[in-house]
Amino acid sequence: MDRTYIADLKPDTTCKIQGYVENLRNKRTMAFLVIKDLSGKVQVTVEKEKYPEIAAEVDKLTLDSVVTFEGPVIANEYVKLNGIEMLPTSIKIESIAEALPIQRDEIKGGKAKDLERSSIDQRLDYRWIDLRTEQNQLIFKLQTYMVKVMRDFLSDRNFLEIHSPKLIGAASESGSDVFELTYFDRKAYLSQSPQFYKQMAMASGLERIFEVGPVFRAEKSFTSKHATEFTGFDLEFSYIDSFRDVMKLEEELLTDMLTKVKEKFGDEIERLYGLEVKVPTTPFPVIKLADLYDELEKNYGYKVDDSEKGDLTTEAEKLSYKWVQEKYDHEFLFITDYDAEKRAFYHMRDENGVPMGYDLIWRGVEITTGAQREHRYDVLKAQCDEKGLTEDVKFYLEFFKYGCPPHGGFGLGVDRLTMLFLGLGIKEVMYIFRGPNRLNP
Amino acid sequence: MDRTYIADLKPDTTCKIQGYVENLRNKRTMAFLVIKDLSGKVQVTVEKEKYPEIAAEVDKLTLDSVVTFEGPVIANEYVKLNGIEMLPTSIKIESIAEALPIQRDEIKGGKAKDLERSSIDQRLDYRWIDLRTEQNQLIFKLQTYMVKVMRDFLSDRNFLEIHSPKLIGAASESGSDVFELTYFDRKAYLSQSPQFYKQMAMASGLERIFEVGPVFRAEKSFTSKHATEFTGFDLEFSYIDSFRDVMKLEEELLTDMLTKVKEKFGDEIERLYGLEVKVPTTPFPVIKLADLYDELEKNYGYKVDDSEKGDLTTEAEKLSYKWVQEKYDHEFLFITDYDAEKRAFYHMRDENGVPMGYDLIWRGVEITTGAQREHRYDVLKAQCDEKGLTEDVKFYLEFFKYGCPPHGGFGLGVDRLTMLFLGLGIKEVMYIFRGPNRLNP
Numbered sequence: 001m002d003r004t005y006i007a008d009l010k011p012d013t014t015c016k017i018q019g020y021v022e023n024l025r026n027k028r029t030m031a032f033l034v035i036k037d038l039s040g041k042v043q044v045t046v047e048k049e050k051y052p053e054i055a056a057e058v059d060k061l062t063l064d065s066v067v068t069f070e071g072p073v074i075a076n077e078y079v080k081l082n083g084i085e086m087l088p089t090s091i092k093i094e095s096i097a098e099a100l101p102i103q104r105d106e107i108k109g110g111k112a113k114d115l116e117r118s119s120i121d122q123r124l125d126y127r128w129i130d131l132r133t134e135q136n137q138l139i140f141k142l143q144t145y146m147v148k149v150m151r152d153f154l155s156d157r158n159f160l161e162i163h164s165p166k167l168i169g170a171a172s173e174s175g176s177d178v179f180e181l182t183y184f185d186r187k188a189y190l191s192q193s194p195q196f197y198k199q200m201a202m203a204s205g206l207e208r209i210f211e212v213g214p215v216f217r218a219e220k221s222f223t224s225k226h227a228t229e230f231t232g233f234d235l236e237f238s239y240i241d242s243f244r245d246v247m248k249l250e251e252e253l254l255t256d257m258l259t260k261v262k263e264k265f266g267d268e269i270e271r272l273y274g275l276e277v278k279v280p281t282t283p284f285p286v287i288k289l290a291d292l293y294d295e296l297e298k299n300y301g302y303k304v305d306d307s308e309k310g311d312l313t314t315e316a317e318k319l320s321y322k323w324v325q326e327k328y329d330h331e332f333l334f335i336t337d338y339d340a341e342k343r344a345f346y347h348m349r350d351e352n353g354v355p356m357g358y359d360l361i362w363r364g365v366e367i368t369t370g371a372q373r374e375h376r377y378d379v380l381k382a383q384c385d386e387k388g389l390t391e392d393v394k395f396y397l398e399f400f401k402y403g404c405p406p407h408g409g410f411g412l413g414v415d416r417l418t419m420l421f422l423g424l425g426i427k428e429v430m431y432i433f434r435g436p437n438r439l440n441p
Numbered sequence: 442m443d444r445t446y447i448a449d450l451k452p453d454t455t456c457k458i459q460g461y462v463e464n465l466r467n468k469r470t471m472a473f474l475v476i477k478d479l480s481g482k483v484q485v486t487v488e489k490e491k492y493p494e495i496a497a498e499v500d501k502l503t504l505d506s507v508v509t510f511e512g513p514v515i516a517n518e519y520v521k522l523n524g525i526e527m528l529p530t531s532i533k534i535e536s537i538a539e540a541l542p543i544q545r546d547e548i549k550g551g552k553a554k555d556l557e558r559s560s561i562d563q564r565l566d567y568r569w570i571d572l573r574t575e576q577n578q579l580i581f582k583l584q585t586y587m588v589k590v591m592r593d594f595l596s597d598r599n600f601l602e603i604h605s606p607k608l609i610g611a612a613s614e615s616g617s618d619v620f621e622l623t624y625f626d627r628k629a630y631l632s633q634s635p636q637f638y639k640q641m642a643m644a645s646g647l648e649r650i651f652e653v654g655p656v657f658r659a660e661k662s663f664t665s666k667h668a669t670e671f672t673g674f675d676l677e678f679s680y681i682d683s684f685r686d687v688m689k690l691e692e693e694l695l696t697d698m699l700t701k702v703k704e705k706f707g708d709e710i711e712r713l714y715g716l717e718v719k720v721p722t723t724p725f726p727v728i729k730l731a732d733l734y735d736e737l738e739k740n741y742g743y744k745v746d747d748s749e750k751g752d753l754t755t756e757a758e759k760l761s762y763k764w765v766q767e768k769y770d771h772e773f774l775f776i777t778d779y780d781a782e783k784r785a786f787y788h789m790r791d792e793n794g795v796p797m798g799y800d801l802i803w804r805g806v807e808i809t810t811g812a813q814r815e816h817r818y819d820v821l822k823a824q825c826d827e828k829g830l831t832e833d834v835k836f837y838l839e840f841f842k843y844g845c846p847p848h849g850g851f852g853l854g855v856d857r858l859t860m861l862f863l864g865l866g867i868k869e870v871m872y873i874f875r876g877p878n879r880l881n882p
Contacts, residue, residue: 003680018679018680018846019646020646020844021844036646037646037648038599038646038647038648038649064843064844065844066844066845066846068680094816094845094846094847095816095817095841095844095845095846095847096844097842097843097844098842098843100843101843126839126843127641127645128641128642128644128645128840128843129644129645129843131645131646131647132645132646137646137647140601140602140603140647140650141601143602144596144601144602147602148592148596148602151589151592155585155589158479160581160582160585161581161584161585161588161589162581162872163655163672163855163872164872164873165655165670165872165873165875166607166655166657166670167620167657167669167670167875167880168880169880169881179608179622179623179624179629180622180623181620181621181622181623181631182620182621182622183620183669183880184659184661184877186880188620188880190622190631197872197873200568200569200873200882201569201572201872203569203570204568204569204570204572204573205460205461205477205478205479205572205573205578206479206572206578206581207478207479208479209581212653213654213655214604214606214607214654214655216607216608218625220625228608228624229606229607229608231604238459239444239459239509375535375536376536395881395882398567398882399569399882400536401538401539402505402538402539402541402542402567402569402570403461403462403505403506403507403536403537403538404507404535404536405459405507405535405536406535406536414604431603431604431605431606431638431642432605432606432638432641434606434608436625439608439609439610439624439627439629440610440836441641441836441839441840
């Protein structure tokens with residue numbers, strides 16, 4: 001018999017189900033189990049006297065053991081769980097679980113019953129047990145779909161997928177936070193960003209590319225947003241007229257993605273996390289950094305220190321969410337006109353020296369830096385010299401000597417987007433979190 | 442004016458095109474250029490006396506410079522290239538190329554005019570220039586689509602996508618070929634395979650998962666098939682009855698992919714590489730390893746050394762293609778019943794100790810190892826002890842203590858599949874190749 005997903009069970013059929021034992025009440029004449037698979041949960045009711053051989057097997061079961069049951073499914077109005085139950089005629093134990101080392105009670109409406117749960121670090125030690133909850137499985141259903149619709153959006157617009165090397169010969173961009181490794185008889189480094197290689201694709205005439213892959217940051221940060229390894233979603237495209245084309249593509253990409261995610265998972269996200277998925281209107285609100293600081297001061301009395309004015313402070317980042325909601329009833333905000341000093345050397349600058357790029361803030365958290373890139377070798381080299389990076393990025397400068405179209409792009413963090421959808425921290429949202437103190441499992 | 446892709450140009454329209462200067466004949470009164478974008482090539486004919494300002498710009502152009510042209514497109518039966526040309530009324534130079542440091546004449550019908558081309562290693566030094574050819578761009582069009590249709594096939598069957606960590610705490614499986622790095626105050630290693638973590642997803646109740654991501658091998662191999670970093674396409678799924686379910690999924694996945702790739706790129710692959718895409722029939726031929734050796738001896742006089750009989754020799758791998766073509770008119774061959782000694786400890790074994798797994802050979806090259814995995818903790822631990830690996834994979838064994846469904850899976854190499862489609866070596870097919878002696882660009 002083929003397996004039926006629990007969510008697809010119908011009364012008055014005979015089915016085979018397979019899943020984890022989520023609950024188990026083993027009484028004298030009856031046993032009541034809740035079996036959970038990736039699609040849902042169902043009550044399995046064992047008539048012990050009628051099926052002594054099933055009863056004998058049920059006696060061996062523990063929570064989180066894995067079983068296969070076959071038998072009729074019937075409607076029963078007294079069963080709380082969807083009003084149906086299976087009355088099995090056969091059982092096969094696939095795997096017996098030892099006593100669980102962590103307590104992982106479910107989060108209700110976005111709030112964990114913290115007293116009953118193991119700490120996040122204890123749960124991460126046994127991540128595979130922690131991941132068996134409905135809430136945690138939604139993370140991966142949502143993320144799989146989110147990335148799929150974004151990839152499809154780009155494929156429909158002639159973007160090609162590249163897989164750029166993570167092993168690199170020179171510690172690029174921001175040398176300090178890079179992992180170094182022994183590469184045969186020399187040193188290599190782990191890529192902190194596919195930036196240089198996605199720009200190489202522009203110099204290769206590939207015109208429009210994206211990449212989904214790991215990025216590595218050797219930062220000793222212990223915030224709820226930082227990990228030493230996470231999944232980047234990066235794209236770059238040629239023949240743009242301005243960085244406004246990049247912003248436009250990004251808002252279209254995100255709006256399409258949010259529309260589809262809401263349609264497919266909006267109800268589940270609300271049920272399991274108590275959060276609404278809101279489809280944004282386009283164009284997204286845009287403001288210059290200096291104007292944002294003015295608004296934050298005028299409306300909330302927030303005063304930024306002069307030395308910090310060229311960049312967005314963490315406090316202003318959060319506060320900007322309040323402002324954009326009140327002013328535009330919007331969750332997204334593009335911020336432009338940062339100080340050249342605070343931006344990467346490869347951002348193209350306008351005639352006043354202002355970088356032609358932006359940050360995008362969603363729910364008060366920066367999710368993207370985007371820009372038109374400087375593709376003119378001489379200008380790029382000058383900007384590079386100015387930051388004293390020329391020696392480090394020599395190989396990269398070569399990409400622009402032999403013909404390169406104008407281009408721009410941006411990067412998103414897959415894990416960060418997922419966090420913001422579900423109101424979770426980075427440790428909770430990653431399949432397997434990596435931080436300065438964590439390399440297991 | 443919006444840009445028109447060159448392949449979409451129609452006579453009697455006025456368009457804007459953008460691309461690389463592939464050819465340039467600058468005469469006294471006329472200039473003839475071939476402009477190439479990702480979609481195709483077109484002749485641009487400049488009437489120099491009529492447009493002296495265009496002529497002045499054309500005088501600055503070099504091969505592989507990047508330009509924007511606007512103007513009418515007309516039919517002209519004397520133009521070899523598709524019988525159309527653009528007569529530009531404006532030009533904008535986007536980027537001037539220095540003299541190209543490599544010679545990259547196109548491959549015709551699968552054969553390079555080797556005398557005129559730079560060596561592959563010279564071309565790899567300037568990979569971005571090398572990649573501008575139609576042949577090389579087809580690699581990424583094909584690969585993007587191939588991976589997309591395989592992902593879609595799996596999404597349609599409820600597979601979730603995971604991104605497992607590439608930074609790992611213990612040098613697993615085959616400790617010798619692993620890259621080691623400094624991870625703050627300790628050591629870490631680069632993942633050689635997502636094997637353990639995709640199995641962890643099974644213990645997490647995610648049921649069916651795939652991953653597309655980099656894998657790292659610190660092997661000092663200099664063959665046309667080996668790289669130190671490449672892209673793996675891995676999947677794993679629960680509640681299988683046998684490794685035959687894994688083989689079935691793989692043959693369906695590959696047949697679906699080949700059908701779609703042939704439809705979309707079959708003609709282009711034939712035109713640019715002289716190779717046919719052949720859609721396989723299912724089921725794929727299957728043979729036991731010992732029987733294959735018998736057949737190869739009977740048909741081709743190939744004798745395998747007794748000490749090598751438990752595994753497939755490179756010679757037999759190649760020869761098996763001849764055999765499967767002659768016997769079944771097929772390009773694929775499943776080989777089963779390897780020696781337990783030659784297979785990974787986590788392959789489940791039957792009652793006779795034979796691993797319940799397979800290799801899949803396409804065109805005489807192994808593209809997959811697949812198997813049902815041992816999910817029973819005690820049996821797994823015994824098999825692990827037998828290979829002396831228990832200490833190394835302690836963290837992995839834990840996955841099976843607290844409930845785990847029966848499962849199996851396989852892995853494919855994205856780059857290797859692309860190689861086989863196009864008859865290329867690994868250096869030619871990767872976006873940016875990494876080998877023991879190559880970390881650039």
